[in-house]
Amino acid sequence: MNIAILGYGKMGQNIEKIAEKRGHSIVLKTNIKPNQEELKKADIAIDFSEPSAAFENISLAISVQVPVISGTTGWLDDYDKVVELCKEKSGHFLYASNFSVGVNLFFKLNKYFSKLMSSVENYQPELEETHHIHKKDAPSGTAISLAEQVIKETSYESWACPPDDSQNNIPIKAYREGEVFGDHCVTFSSEIDQLSIKHSAKSRQGFALGAVMAAEWLSKQKPGVYQMAQVLDDLIK
CATH class of the missing domain: 3.30.360.10 (Dihydrodipicolinate Reductase; domain 2)
Known part of the structure; x- marks a missing residue:
């Protein structure tokens, strides 16, 4: 997959390393509002940005038909708006407070x-x-x-x-x-x-690995709003 990392802090850097080890390519990594055309090059976006930026990042990804998962916390007052946008745009969205x-x-x-x-x-x-x-x-x-x-x-x-x-x-x-x-x-x-x-938790690697696994899982799903529990249910069958 071609992955966009929205929020390139310590978590974003760990996600990059694990994604590349699993054969994926990072086509965008940014700490600012992503460029729409650059974002469209991604097969999926992984958001670990700031609470103040998460809603805008997620909304932009859904609007340009890029599936997006988010592990950013502190923005959930706008969660219902994302759900409605996802339905309106037939998008793919998965949020988890923790991807481990x-x-x-x-x-x-x-x-x-x-x-x-x-x-x-x-x-x-x-x-x-x-x-x-x-x-x-x-x-x-x-x-x-x-x-x-x-x-x-x-x-x-x-x-x-x-x-x-x-x-x-x-x-x-x-x-x-x-x-x-x-x-x-x-x-x-x-x-x-x-x-x-x-x-x-002993390191950030568990969170990063779970996020990449969730991205791999979401890329194979029909449009909709999903939870990490559904990813886990498939993993432990």
């Missing part, structure tokens, strides 16, 4: 964990996430996805970061330390004991 295969397995585990814990009384959920000091959004998109899974399986109505005193909110504690690639922990606690599940 391990994290997506963690999502599956968290869904089951939350459902199991909701069947017993007096356990309260809490989330903690830690990332490097350069990450601009808090909580992370992954933490939000985890919290939303817990909400679907329990009686909680929302999440709060920083934690508040509401009994209906799941507290999320977000830390920014050093060069941590990403730690996420979901805990259910009672007065008697606590149970936790945790995922820790």
Whole structure:
């Protein structure tokens, strides 16, 4: 495939290395608004840009009929607009708060964990996430996805970061330390004991590999809006 990388930071650079190892070509890599004609040369676009640029990047790709996947977080107030544009243009779009295969397995585990814990009384959920000091959004998109899974399986109505005193909110504690690639922990606690599940990323390579695999998968799909869970379902058949 010919790939356009929209957002050529550390993630973009890792994506480039892995994509080339898997036999793909990078035809565009940019940290600014992509040129429309250059973007059209790509078979697919991978967006890991800034939250302020993601909506415009994704919309442009869909408008010129270039399938696009995005791992940028912090822009989801405009997500529904992208979905509508994708339907209007018969485009291909896949968003994930985290492309790591391990994290997506963690999502599956968290869904089951939350459902199991909701069947017993007096356990309260809490989330903690830690990332490097350069990450601009808090909580992370992954933490939000985890919290939303817990909400679907329990009686909680929302999440709060920083934690508040509401009994209906799941507290999320977000830390920014050093060069941590990403730690996420979901805990259910009672007065008697606590149970936790945790995922820790050791490098950016897992995220980059998952993004390239998602791009390969999306390139073979019919027009539509997809999720990383669908990619994973195909991988683990």
